[in-house]
Amino acid sequence: MCELLGMECNVPTDxxxxxxxxxxxxxxxxxxxxxxxxxxxxxxxxxxxxxxxAAAHSALAAYIKQxxxxxxxxxxxxxxxxxxxxxxxxxxxxxxxxxxxHFTFAHNGTVRDVKRHRLGRFRPIGTTDSEQAFCALMxxxxxxxxxxxxxxxxxxxxKVAEAAADIGEGGTFNFLLGxxxxxxxxxxxxxxxxxxxxxxxxxxxxxxxxxxxxxxxxTPRDRVAVVATAPLTRDETWEIGRPGEMWVFRRxxxxxxxxx
Amino acid sequence: MCELLGMECNVPTDxxxxxxxxxxxxxxxxxxxxxxxxxxxxxxxxxxxxxxxAAAHSALAAYIKQxxxxxxxxxxxxxxxxxxxxxxxxxxxxxxxxxxxHFTFAHNGTVRDVKRHRLGRFRPIGTTDSEQAFCALMxxxxxxxxxxxxxxxxxxxxKVAEAAADIGEGGTFNFLLGxxxxxxxxxxxxxxxxxxxxxxxxxxxxxxxxxxxxxxxxTPRDRVAVVATAPLTRDETWEIGRPGEMWVFRRxxxxxxxxx
Numbered sequence: 001m002c003e004l005l006g007m008e009c010n011v012p013t014d015x016x017x018x019x020x021x022x023x024x025x026x027x028x029x030x031x032x033x034x035x036x037x038x039x040x041x042x043x044x045x046x047x048x049x050x051x052x053x054a055a056a057h058s059a060l061a062a063y064i065k066q067x068x069x070x071x072x073x074x075x076x077x078x079x080x081x082x083x084x085x086x087x088x089x090x091x092x093x094x095x096x097x098x099x100x101x102h103f104t105f106a107h108n109g110t111v112r113d114v115k116r117h118r119l120g121r122f123r124p125i126g127t128t129d130s131e132q133a134f135c136a137l138m139x140x141x142x143x144x145x146x147x148x149x150x151x152x153x154x155x156x157x158x159k160v161a162e163a164a165a166d167i168g169e170g171g172t173f174n175f176l177l178g179x180x181x182x183x184x185x186x187x188x189x190x191x192x193x194x195x196x197x198x199x200x201x202x203x204x205x206x207x208x209x210x211x212x213x214x215x216x217x218x219t220p221r222d223r224v225a226v227v228a229t230a231p232l233t234r235d236e237t238w239e240i241g242r243p244g245e246m247w248v249f250r251r252x253x254x255x256x257x258x259x260x
Numbered sequence: 261m262c263e264l265l266g267m268e269c270n271v272p273t274d275x276x277x278x279x280x281x282x283x284x285x286x287x288x289x290x291x292x293x294x295x296x297x298x299x300x301x302x303x304x305x306x307x308x309x310x311x312x313x314a315a316a317h318s319a320l321a322a323y324i325k326q327x328x329x330x331x332x333x334x335x336x337x338x339x340x341x342x343x344x345x346x347x348x349x350x351x352x353x354x355x356x357x358x359x360x361x362h363f364t365f366a367h368n369g370t371v372r373d374v375k376r377h378r379l380g381r382f383r384p385i386g387t388t389d390s391e392q393a394f395c396a397l398m399x400x401x402x403x404x405x406x407x408x409x410x411x412x413x414x415x416x417x418x419k420v421a422e423a424a425a426d427i428g429e430g431g432t433f434n435f436l437l438g439x440x441x442x443x444x445x446x447x448x449x450x451x452x453x454x455x456x457x458x459x460x461x462x463x464x465x466x467x468x469x470x471x472x473x474x475x476x477x478x479t480p481r482d483r484v485a486v487v488a489t490a491p492l493t494r495d496e497t498w499e500i501g502r503p504g505e506m507w508v509f510r511r512x513x514x515x516x517x518x519x520x
Contacts (some may be wrong), residue, residue, distance in 0.1 A: 042312075044347035045385050050307045089305035096357060100383035121381055121402075123360035125305050142381075186464045 002092070002108045004191070005076040006176040008183040008226040010252035013224050014068035015040075015076070017212045021205045021232040022057040022076055022183075035079040037089040037106070038064065040071040043060075044101035044180040050091045051161055073183060075107035075176045089126030093133050093176075096122055098142055099149040101180045105134040108186055109172025113145075117167060133173065137163050160184050161246045161260035168260070176227060182250040185227040186260055187241030193227040194238045195254060203233040223252025262352070262368045265336040265449070266436040266487040268443040270512035273484050275300075275327035275336070277472045279466045281492035282336055283315040283325075295339040295351040297366070300331040304361035304440040310351045319330060333443060335436045337366035349386030351504060353436075356382055358402055359409040365394040368489055369432025369448055373440045393433065397423050413442075414516075420444050421506045423520035428520070436487060442510040445487040446520055447501030453487040454498045455514060463493040483512025486507050 001254050005022045019038060036055035039048040050174045055061045055078050077092035084090040084099050093106040107130035114129045116138035120143065125130040140163040141156070160177065164186045167173060177184040185191060198221070200214035218224075227247070233236040241247070246260040265282045267275050279298060291312035296315035299308045315321045315338050337352035344350040353366040367390035374389045375424065377396035384391040401416070410416045421438065424446045427433060434451050437444040445451060458481070466513040478484075487507070491498040501507070506520040 029374075042348035045347070047308070047310045047348055049309075059327050060323070063320070067319050088302035088307055089307070095355075097383060097385060100385055102385060123355060123357060125360055125362060 002077060002079045003229040004106050004108050004171050004174065004176050004181050005142065005232070006178070006185055007071050007074045007224065008249040008252060009222070009224045011219070012070035012072055013068050013222070016065050017205075018067045018226055018228070018232055019076055020065060020210065021207060022078055022228070023061050024205075024207045025057075025078055034081040034086045036061065036065050036077060037091050037093050038076040039074060039095065039104045039178070040069050041094045041102070041178060042102075042179050043050070043075040045257040046095060046104050046122050046178070046180070047101040048093060048095060050105070052086050052091050056223075058229060059166070071110050073107050073178050073180065075104050075183070081127050082110055084127040087126060090128045090131070091241075092130060094131050096134070100137055101149065103138060104178040105130075105137070106176045108135065108174040108190070111167060111173055112169070112171035114167070119168075133167050136167055136178045137177070157184075157248050157256050157258055161258040163248060164260040165244065171185065174229070182248055182255075183227070184246060184248055188243060191227060191241040192227055192229075192231055192238040193225060193241070193247060193254070196224045196226070196235055197222065197252070202235075204230055204235050206230075206234045225249040225252050227256065262337055263486070263489040264366050264368050264434065264436050265492070266438070266443050266445055267334045267452070267484065268509040268512060269332050270483045271479070271482050272330035272332055273482070274330050275334045276325050276328045277463075277465075278486055278488070278492055279336055279468060280325055280470065282488070283318075283321050284465075284467045285338055294341040294346045296321065296337060297338045297353050299334060299364045299438070300329050300353065300355045301333040301362070301364075301438060301440050302331065306355060306364050306438070306440070308353060308355060308364070308425045310348060312346050312348050312351050326355070333438050333440065334425045335364050335366050335438050335443070341490040342370055343389050344387035347386060350388045350391070352390060354391045356398050357396070358398055358406075358415040358425060361409065363398060364438040364519055365390075365397070366436050368450070369395065371427060371433055372429070373395065373429035374427070377469050393427050396427055397437070402428040417444075417508050417516050417518055421518040423502065424506060424520040432488070442508055442515075443485070443487070444508055445501075446508060447508040450489055452489075452498040453485060453488060453501070453507060454496055456484045456486070457512070457513065462495075464495050466490075466492055468492055485509040485512050485514065
């Protein structure tokens with residue numbers, strides 16, 4: 001199994017604190033030593049740092065922690081492989097262009113009978129069920145909205161939830177999906193979130209004695225939503241997802257909860 | 261204008277020496293301070309490091325030089341913007357998935373009347389003529405080979421050359437295109453290459469007094485093809501491209517020269 005981390009904010013924020021917590025689980029405190037990735041958006045474009053090796057011992061992960069990049073939307077993943085060998089092509093998050101924007105996807109779990117879904121023009125590069133499921137999801141969205149990114153935001157939410165329910169049927173389809181404007185977070189078995197806003201307090205990482213005082217690095221109008229497989233801090237209250245629930249975050253707020 | 265760098269080899273090789281030469285032109289010795297990117301393949305998948313700022317002063321570029329990643333195929337670019345603002349979305353190389361592999365593209369020059377070309381399902385994320393031209397090129401390839409990556413390599417070479425000639429007509433279409441197996445290098449006005457093979461010698465960067473002894477880091481069977489906008493070393497003989505010439509490199513060798 002793998003661990004997911006997503007962040008979606010209303011002001012550019014660096015993900016170092018949360019990413020540090022996740023990276024610890026990538027080979028040091030956790031069994032997820034088979035690769036890691038971090039995708040950071042700038043508007044509709046994303047840049048991705050990927051390594052098919054443990055995050056905990058990675059010089060690149062250390063570089064990112066030392067040189068934080070601020071963003072409104074980030075998706076990260078540490079991998080414990082279940083299907084597909086350890087390789088760059090099998091390292092999450094996966095990225096595809098649709099409607100002139102990057103879509104970014106990371107998955108936790110195993111998708112059942114994934115090859116029954118049509119992929120259209122989206123072809124997997126690696127051999128994971130995760131990337132195959134992502135291609136199936138992208139194909140559903142392209143077919144549903146052939147003219148481009150839908151003007152009605154709710155229509156996209158509903159289509160993502162509907163496709164997620166279908167692709168996830170019988171399997172374990174926890175995922176994060178970013179489109180440059182919003183973050184979709186689907187819970188099959190294990191996912192939680194927190195929205196940090198004023199008054200900001202301190203928080204302590206769950207896996208090591210690292211404390212951050214958010215009030216010293218924020219303004220009263222900031223909102224930062226964080227989604228993770230398991231709570232990353234031990235002194236905050238994380239909302240636990242229910243099976244089949246999909247959250248949509250936009251501008252640092254939970255704007256919708258759909259059944260999927 | 262921008263500068264291009266490509267490397268294609270028969271054994272995994274790090275691109276640090278050549279990339280150092282290119283990075284110097286990204287803001288320190290040259291005027292190309294508006295962004296840089298480096299794409300490194302592992303089989304059919306690529307990972308890309310991108311920054312919308314000068315390479316010469318970049319901590320990330322320094323990290324890459326200190327932590328070299330070996331690869332069979334790499335494409336790099338430093339940008340002096342002509343069209344489109346400085347942003348991540350406008351930073352080369354651009355990447356798209358086609359036929360279950362990443363295609364990677366970097367461009368030097370300006371494409372004339374680029375909007376006359378059909379893009380099919382490939383949509384630009386940024387606002388450069390370069391990405392638009394890349395989308396047009398991808399669309400041509402997908403339409404020419406709807407069943408997937410062509411079995412006859414020559415058919416793909418000819419289609420790329422034909423599309424390049426058409427898209428480049430009346431403009432300046434120097435580019436590098438990688439598909440995970442080979443490197444296409446098209447000269448409109450300015451491009452050169454060298455194939456390093458045994459007996460390996462020393463070489464000195466053109467822009468600073470940095471010498472490398474390739475014989476100390478290679479075996480007699482190694483072959484490394486390097487393509488660049490301008491010769492990166494001052495004591496080797498670079499082959500200068502003719503306008504409309506397209507080279508194809510595979511396993512560290514020049515396997516074809518087409519008219520495009």
